[in-house]
Amino acid sequence: MIAVLRSQNIYYFVVGTLKRRCSSSTLFDGKVDRYGGITVDLQKSHLDSPETTFSDILKESLLSWRKEGRKAVWLNIPVMKAALIPIAVKQGFCLHHSRGDCITMCQWMDDGSPSRLPLYATHQVGVAGFVLNEETGQVLMVQDKIRVSLWKFPGGLSNPGEDIADTAIREVYEETGVKTEFKSVISFRQQHNHPNAFGNSDIYVVCRLQPLTSAITVCQDELLDAKWMKIHDVAHDVNIPTLTTRICRLGICGMVEGFDKVDIQMEKLESIYRGAFYKIYHRPLSDKYNYM
């Protein structure tokens, strides 16, 4: 339903997010950002004859935004209004991403320059637990259910918003029932076009974990088997991928020379974004330099 409000001889048209004074036509109202862009949220708009109305209003709005010198336009389209998407494509919009029940499209308006719009997330983050029992020299290994020949460290993808260390501890527990404590990051890997990442890249982080329990309960949904293996056997097994044997060799170095030789330490710091924190990872830095 389109409501027409009259105020001071200027007509205001209100169609959900539409609310803009104009003489002859209705325009979308949007939220201006600090980069010179504008975002229109169609979540709550009520268009009577959606396709036609949307097309006309979008056309007029684009003309107006162009006049104002807007550099970019973002459209948030709720999933049940996805029929509007092809109309937006015809007016120059591209898909940017989908998240939850919303599809986001965008258009770079600054014709004279290449688009500087940021891309959506490009990486998944997987975390493995390198669970090393220093007393027995054993490391916790699991056997994949799909690639049955593959023995590897327990691990899996981070949930949204989950810290690397927490993923490692959770995945080890879910897959093997072994409780652990985070000690350090030992290594990370970047791989592009990862086969299980929808064409995206993969960052795989290996955390050194100290086991707090030893009894194994194999997760039947995901694994064929799980067991403690001698770290020297894994380090020399030619059937085990290089990344895994490399980590074991770093682990052996740590057991012989001390883990300060192999650890990448973690610290929680306050962000420049008020109220936010992050985890920083780097080589241990002595107080001499850190508090100079």
Add this chain to the structure above:
Amino acid sequence: MIAVLRSQNIYYFVVGTLKRRCSSSTLFDGKVDRYGGITVDLQKSHLDSPETTFSDILKESLLSWRKEGRKAVWLNIPVMKAALIPIAVKQGFCLHHSRGDCITMCQWMDDGSPSRLPLYATHQVGVAGFVLNEETGQVLMVQDKIRVSLWKFPGGLSNPGEDIADTAIREVYEETGVKTEFKSVISFRQQHNHPNAFGNSDIYVVCRLQPLTSAITVCQDELLDAKWMKIHDVAHDVNIPTLTTRICRLGICGMVEGFDKVDIQMEKLESIYRGAFYKIYHRPLSDKYNYM
């Protein structure tokens, strides 16, 4: 156009990706994956009266897949057929992601268990160049155009498929005109709900780069200014965020005690996925352990 083929008294219905024998109705044909799921690609399908046809065929197909014990169904919907999305939602599908000109929806079919479908990418990866001239003790700093009080290392988001080191070198050159060579990773940070990441997480990697040139050409689009600063001044500047001062302190430690005390080294290794390579990052490991 629906073509009906008759063969051995069984009717085949061909509507683009539709190609399945059945007695009374047409079913979507899909590609089965190793995880017990099936993917239907609507990119090339030609539906005469799209909405009705799609709804009916999808309903019948879901019944059939359920009978077959399929655990998951994926739908790839080209952007110009986005009107099909709300129909799929009514039959239990959710948005998964969009990529290029395609929107992917999914449905977990194994009602007795929680969904184990992998999520789409959750992280953006940003890379900064810590460009340190060891002879002069100066580091390359840039002044942000939006947060004008902020001096930081040059850097930016990785392009899809771009290696961390290549992002660092490219961004430093684009922003300042300084040519550099990759030496090591010094640190990385994980931050969730990053304000510029569409609600996603951010991994920010700092690479140590050696400058090959020193003249600065400031990128006017992105920066207010850029200059070489004394690393000790940056390390002690209370107006500069902790992450930046921390990196400078690590750099000072490296200059005094050797960069083997702070570097995280990079190596290219062959993946278990045929023909693919990845970059692995960890503390330097002596041959004694690596080739034992």
